[in-house]
Amino acid sequence: MTHETEIIRQVLEGDIESFRLLLARYEKPVVRMIRNITYDKESCEDIAQDVFLAAYKKLASFDRARSSFSTWLFTIARNKSINALKKKRPLSMSELPEKSNPHNPSDDMAKREFYDQLDKTLEALPSRQRRAFVLAEFEKLSYAEIAQIEGVRLGTIKSRINRAKKKLRTALEEFGGDVV
Amino acid sequence: MKTEEIYNTWKEQKKQIEVSKSFSGKVMNRIYQYERNKCKSLFNAQSLIELMSAHTLAKAGLILTGGVVGFIRVVFVVTMVLE
Numbered sequence: 001m002t003h004e005t006e007i008i009r010q011v012l013e014g015d016i017e018s019f020r021l022l023l024a025r026y027e028k029p030v031v032r033m034i035r036n037i038t039y040d041k042e043s044c045e046d047i048a049q050d051v052f053l054a055a056y057k058k059l060a061s062f063d064r065a066r067s068s069f070s071t072w073l074f075t076i077a078r079n080k081s082i083n084a085l086k087k088k089r090p091l092s093m094s095e096l097p098e099k100s101n102p103h104n105p106s107d108d109m110a111k112r113e114f115y116d117q118l119d120k121t122l123e124a125l126p127s128r129q130r131r132a133f134v135l136a137e138f139e140k141l142s143y144a145e146i147a148q149i150e151g152v153r154l155g156t157i158k159s160r161i162n163r164a165k166k167k168l169r170t171a172l173e174e175f176g177g178d179v180v
Numbered sequence: 181m182k183t184e185e186i187y188n189t190w191k192e193q194k195k196q197i198e199v200s201k202s203f204s205g206k207v208m209n210r211i212y213q214y215e216r217n218k219c220k221s222l223f224n225a226q227s228l229i230e231l232m233s234a235h236t237l238a239k240a241g242l243i244l245t246g247g248v249v250g251f252i253r254v255v256f257v258v259t260m261v262l263e
Binding site: 027 | 186190197199203206207208214230233236
């Protein structure tokens with residue numbers, strides 16, 4: 001993106017205020033990504049602040065021939081999220097809510113239960129699968145971009161996303177549905 | 181409502197988040213703070229390491245300087261031994 005390249009050039013030349021333009025463009029995707037990966041509503045913005053500060057400090061090392069700015073920024077966010085997760089106790093599958101009897105998700109209560117079940121299942125996924133799923137389904141990144149962020153092969157990403165979807169499908173099936 | 185619709189609605193909900201209005205201000209404050217500290221301690225070891233790691237030319241310059249200094253030292257030692 002030429003405009004973005006121009007903003008980065010301005011920041012590197014000392015126009016610190018231009019960094020606000022990058023912030024305005026990426027604050028929401030970065031905070032959302034961190035929140036959906038770490039499931040930490042309280043500190044996701046603090047982690048995102050660290051991401052942008054790190055991006056500012058390392059901006060001179062950003063090479064647009066190697067990746068887009070968004071991929072580069074998401075890679076920093078991914079690394080910070082992993083560090084935050086290491087400090088947090090993982091949720092195991094055994095901590096998922098009690099399986100209720102299949103029912104028709106027609107009312108608000110039932111829908112809420114479905115959302116909660118999906119939330120808990122996503123949170124309990126292995127971190128790698130959750131990251132790949134979040135980047136693909138919520139941030140709409142291509143598999144190639146996700147592979148670059150994760151530093152793995154394209155096939156590995158496809159496999160992680162498929163496994164994540166399968167687990168979410170299973171969680172829904174246990175609640176009486178079967179379509180993901 | 182079918183489960184597919186529920187799944188899609190859930191995904192849409194997960195995309196809808198609000199970032200606090202003070203967020204960008206906090207980040208910019210930290211950046212300005214970082215710049216002030218950098219000016220204060222321009223010549224300390226930490227900032228030198230950060231500078232080196234961020235700039236390829238600086239890294240190359242450091243390696244080149246190290247090489248030249250090493251070479252001069254070897255020449256000096258050899259000269260001393262020969263004398």
